[in-house]
Amino acid sequence: MADQLQAKMILDKNYEIAKIDERIYGSFIEHLGRAVYGGIYEPGHPEADEQGFRKDVIELVKELQVPIVRYPGGNMVSAYNWEDGVGPKEDRPRRLELAWRVIETNEVGTNEFVDWAKKVNSDVMMAVNLGTRGIDAARNLIEYTNHPSGTYWSDLRRSHGYEQPHNIKTWCLGNEMDGPWQVGHKTAYEYGRIAQETGKAMKLVDPTIELVACGSSNTGMPTFPEYEATTLDIAYEQVDYISLHQYYGNRNNDAANYLAKNMDMDHFIKTVRATCDYIKAKHRSKKTINLSFDEWNVWYHSNDADKKIEPWTIAPPQLEDHYNFEDALLVGSMLITFLQHADRVKMACLAQLVNVIAPIMTENNGRSWKQTIFYPYMHASIFGRGVSLKPILSSPKYDSKDFTDVPYIDSAAVYNEEKDEVTIFLVNKHLEDAITVTTDVRSFEGYSLVEHIILENDDLKAVNTVDHQAVAPHTNSESKLGDGILEARLPKTSWNVIRLKKSN
Known part of the structure; x- marks a missing residue:
């Protein structure tokens, strides 16, 4: 019988994991598919601004409050010459882009992307090419972006109309360099050495930057985690972060297993x-x-369609996953996982932001809309600022094809002392039943229930389209708070955001 499943939780303001680095709500724009051309940039569009950027997309990105955006790749960066994308647009070359086998027009490059990032109130995480290039190109690029003036590259930037340096502070040393698909693929030793020496040169130009070294492309790589160990053994003193990449899919249509990933x-x-x-x-x-x-x-949704795309076209519709409701649930659980590791996960980039495996979709010369995954990402970004707390959770569990003892409930909590707010994020993975979660919140004396946001749909395969938002949040909940006890009914397969605030 439904509604009989129970979970219990204790939430105490003293059970701190760490202060959350807001950059865990970052994203990614690669020169891939329609992410740039037809996504953030479309000069002929009715909503284009004076630089050709789509204002409707800018507004949607601003809704997400994205703090940092990785650029320009991705696989693309490993054969990219950054100099192609600066200076007068009429002088920029068209190139064969080898990673995705398209034509890159270079209409958008470093300066334009920095301008766009400012429009959406975001910082830039810049990647350098350690595939076909290395130390020299990287040190020149950071001189171009970050040095004030009086040198060749900084003065070149000024001649391009950018008097002040961009001061980009976060840099990726290449991308997925362990992957055989990568142009300039390197062994761990080869990569460790080039990362060490490139990082050294870049920090000589600007000692205030932070550097991200490549880790394994995913956990299935035969060299994982030896690649990380070798790279760090060589470059430990030069780098500040190690990167992790992971994508999930539901190719076998097994929802219980998928939601446990x-x-x-x-x-x-x-x-x-x-x-x-x-x-x-x-x-x-x-x-x-x-x-x-x-x-x-x-x-995973777009894999078959991508095999049919003709090579050497401009901005074809690559990697255009149309996300369903169960995808939004897993994205919510992944965000919760980051919050549970806020003491060490300091940056994360939802890949990507527009059109390419993205929360935002657009029509060329047309409208834009929010995919299902837009909502958990937005809720976490807006309400997930502060200190990550460790909920003590007792949840019923299940076993799936690949996982045992999977909690039906995923939970994370964020305490924003400055605003006197607490936000609890919860996913109910049960495919059939609602679960009532009873939470002891007595350490938050004087707090009241502000709202309980729910994302739910009876159809796990429901998708949003430009004409119809089948999956959208509502606040019609049966939650209540009294005497320090919060009781919340979480509908089956649902994403939940419960907000508490200190009463005046």
Whole structure:
């Protein structure tokens, strides 16, 4: 019988995990498919601004409050010459873009992207090419972006109309360099050496930057986690973060197993964390390497369609996953996993932001809309600022094809002392039943229930389209708070955001 399942939780303001680095709500724009051309940039569009950027997309990105955006790749960066994308547009070359086998027009490059990032109130996480290039191109690029004036590259930037330096502070040393698909693929030793020397040169130009070294492309790589260990063993003192990438899919149409895949992400984070700490101990270092989960999402819907795309076209519709409701649930659980590891996961990038495996979709010369995954991402970004708390949760569990003892309830909580607010994020993975969660919140004396936001749909395969938002949040809940006890009914397969605020 429904509604009889129960979970219990204790939430105490003293059970702190860590202050949340807001950059865990970052995203990613690669020169891939329609992410740039037809996504953020479409000069002929009715909503285009004076630079050709779509204002409707800008407004949707601003709704998400994205703090940092990784650019320009991705696989694309490993054969990219950054100089192609600066200076007068009429002088920029068209190139064969080898990663995705398209024509890159270079209409948008470093300066334009920095301008766009400012329009959406975001910082830039810039990647350098360590596939076909290396130390020289990287040191020139950071001189171009970050040095004030008086040198060749900084004065070239000024001649391009950018008097002040961009001051980009977060840099990725290449992308997925362990992957055989990568142009300029490298062994761990080869990559460790180029990362070490490139990082050294870049920090000589600007000692205030932070550097992200490549880890394994995913947990299925045969060299995982040895690639991380070797890379860090060589480049430990030059780098500040190690990157993690992971995508999930539901190709076998097994919802119970699919919704448990954030447990794999949890294991991935713990393994990389342990690897970092082993190298820290080996080096007798006082420095801690933190984690940058700078590619993560659901990705599988578009795989078959992508095989049919003609090569060497401009901005074809690549990787255009149309997300359903169960995808939004898993995205919610993945965000919860980041919050549970806020002490070490300091950056994360939902890959990507517009059209390409993205929360935002557009029509060329037409409208834009929110995919199902837009909502948990937005809720976490807006309400997930503050200190991550450790909920003590007792939840019923289930077993699936690949996982055992899967909690039906995923939970994370964020305490914003400045605003006197507490937000609890919860996912109910039960395919048939609602679950009532009873939470002891007595340490938050004087707090009252502000709202309980719910994302639910009876159809796990429901999708949003430009004409119809089948999956959208509502606040019609049966939650109540009294005498320090919060009682919340979580509908079957639902994403939930419960907000408490101190009463005046």
